[in-house]
Amino acid sequence: MKSKFLFPAWYSIVGYLLTVPGFILGYLYEFNDYKIPGFGFEMRKSSDLILNKFENFTNELAVFLVIIGLIFIAFSKRKKEDELSAKLRLNALYWSIMFYYIVYLIGYIYTMIGEIPIIEEHFSTINLFTPLIIFIVRYHYLLAINKDSYLVPKLKFLPYKPFKQLSMALSILSFIVLGIFLLKDMESAWFTPFTNVLYFVMISSTLAWAFSKNKIEDELTMQLRLESLQMAVYFNYAIILIATLVFYSIDYLVVLLIAQFSVLFFFVIRMEYINYKNNHLLKTVEGRFES
């Protein structure tokens, strides 16, 4: 197994230098309503119900610092990046994505019923960073316990039968039905119990799809899982960062919602695509031998 798409080792120091001030700034903004004076400008002619005349960029700055910082910490090479660290990376990515979605789904059930205890309306803000934070904690924990021994905990996946095909069908079906409902009437369709449940089914079945075995699960599959999970996380944060720059208020929240499931969708689509490509290669090779 090999690590790919990583930053040079010294990026992790830069990462900490960005993340720590970012977190402090973000905390002050979120809980003390602090805004950097003068850090913003007049965006619009007048204020309305949702959009302010003046836009202050304190929160955007905090999001940027924390996300870029955490990505640097999470995805910079170790001094000696080798096959073991690649294995640990896969393990940590696996845990972070799974935990993130399980927490997200539990949070989602709470918001359907009422408020989430303790963190309440800060849920979506905190959830922005959870995949990266779980990854960093899990990865460093694995590195620490692996100092003397080289035991890497084995990853568990749902069995191929019946989970893979069932979850795949359910995921695609709920995606299409939800899409039809939202295209018909974006505003009101979103808040009905039916679409809420449908969304929940879509996320959980895609999660099951991502974490169920292939027909034949071997080390190449594991390598592809590592690459795809990592690319999915990059993709997800690219969306969030671009959204932070370009969109405001409601539009921003819509993009954040897309970002909530972009990791899973990117992952399953890339896995299926590579699978298709390798199959295609195989077919051409076999065709050449037969003729």
Next chain:
Amino acid sequence: MKNTIRIQRAIKNITQAELAEMIQVSRQTINTIESGKYVPSTVLALKMARVFDKPVEEIFELEEMDYS
């Protein structure tokens, strides 16, 4: 890393599918290893060596770029 899997298979007269079956991986995996796109683990390399009845070094060979 270079490999001679295709030649070894020809000597033993086995297909990619049969080799895949013998060492419990997918046919895709055999194909990507054979075309040099994927470097197998030691376990897999040794399993192949056992199938072909050859030392691993005769199946896989390091190249200059493996050190960079």
